[in-house]
Amino acid sequence: MKLKYLFVILFTSLFFGACTKPKAQQTVEAKQYIASLKAMKYDELNTKLKQDTALLNKLIKTATFTLQLTSHFSSGEKSKVDKAVAEFEIYNDQTQITELFNDYCKRLLFEQNFSDSYANSTFSLYGQDMFTYESRFSLTDDNHILEKKDSLFKPFKNSVVTNEKAYFFRGKKIAKANIGLKRIDSIQAEIGLKFPIAFEKFAIDKTAKSENYKDYTIEVESLKENIAQLKIPMALYSEIIGYQAFNNKNFRMNTSAMSATPMLAIDKKVSESLAELLAIFTDVLNEKDEKSGKEKLDQINQNHLYAKDNMAEFDAYVNKLSKNKEKLKELGDVGLYNEIANAGKKVIGVQTQFAIVEFPDDIKSIDVFVATK
Known part of the structure; x- marks a missing residue:
């Protein structure tokens, strides 16, 4: 059994995240690209943009690409349900949850995995993390389970988020990239828990092809x-x-099994940048006046260039891979998923989750419960 070391912990009772949209950049590279186009004769520029427009149309078509896994670990059981379960509810004693969470954090341990199956730069759907975590909050010193604490916090364990901040080897801070086979002493981390205190529901009928909920x-x-x-x-x-x-x-029935994987698709910002660049090129091609046409090129920014170049690279990769039948067979479903995710990491984003929800008996309709705060 691998040794476990006590964590250095910074924790909060709730976890929140935010993101900001990066501004379009007018970089040196973008300026040089614009200057190279403006330096062309107008007929030459038009020929060039017609070629690039054809490429962009091809890339925009590739940008409709999606990949999903449909594998599901079924319960393997189906039976007639003749008794209803209680309607879904949440346990929302915030004071008690916070106390349990604090205990969970104070007795949190980590285990270091010495394996080649993880890499910071490589995505793997079922890959192993460098560190795994376990708390002894519900155990006595002689390893007896405190059943009440364990059962009360059990619904929230999977919602705990560990954000590693720093690593220490022999008492000194070490970069994660330099850990290698060194067995570290401790980790400084922020531990977060997000739990619902209110919810609402919407229904999906068996005959529905789609269902709208708010803006989704x-x-x-x-x-x-x-x-x-x-x-x-x-x-x-x-x-x-x-x-x-x-x-x-x-x-009314509870679920008997569920699985979910993110659907791979081209990032919305990449698709938008391709469409914007195509619109700029089209405007220039439709402009008869050379001065006005070349002025329109000033709208090009670095995001447009990244989208075009990175999508061209991904498009070439996908075309090559699709012709390699032997490799596709060797990869299998999960291997192909990981391969595509890594090859397309510059352009792929995840906007959709593919969920498979199983119940013990045939479904007439589904209630979906959504946290509102």
Whole structure:
């Protein structure tokens, strides 16, 4: 058994995240690119932009690319349900949850994994992290389980987020990239927990092809017998806290199994940048006056160039891979997913979660429960 070392912990009772949209850049590279286009004769520029427009149209078509995994670990059981379960509810004693969370953090341990299966620069769907965490908050010193504490906090364990800030080897700070096979002493980290205190629900009928909830659209990929396959916007998926369904006798059922994987797709910002660049080129091509046409080129920014170059690289990779039947067979579903994710990391974003939700009996309709605060 690998040794475990006590964490150095900074913790908060709630975890919040925010992101900001980067501004378009007018870099030296973008200015040089614009200058090179302006230096051309107008006929020469038009010929060049027609070629680039054809390329952009091809890349925009590639940008409709999506990849999803449909593998699902089924419960393997299907039975007639003749008794309803209680409607979903949340346990929201915030004071008690916070106390349990504090205990969880104070007794948190980490285990260091010495394996080649992880790499900071490489995505792997089922890859192993360098560090895994476990808390002894619900154990006595002689390893007996404190059942009440364990059961009360169990629903929240998977919502705990560990944000590693610093690593220490022999008492001195060390960069993660330099850890290698060194067994570190401690980790400084922020531990967060986000838990719902209020929720609402919406229903998905068996016959529905899609369902709207607020500003989101949930696509029903399939709803057959006791299994539903749903495409859920990531922002909404992160707020979903439960599913229940009704069978044909109107008995409410809990889930019997569930799996979810992010759908790989071209990042929305990349697609938008390609469309913007195509619009600029089209405007120039439609402009008869050379001075006015070349002035329109000043709208080009670095985001446009990144999108064009990175998508061209990804497009070439996908075309090459699609012709390599032997490699595709060797990779298999998960291997292909990881391969595409890594090859396209400059252009791929995740906007949708592909969820497979299973119930014990045939589904008539599904209730989806969403945290509101």
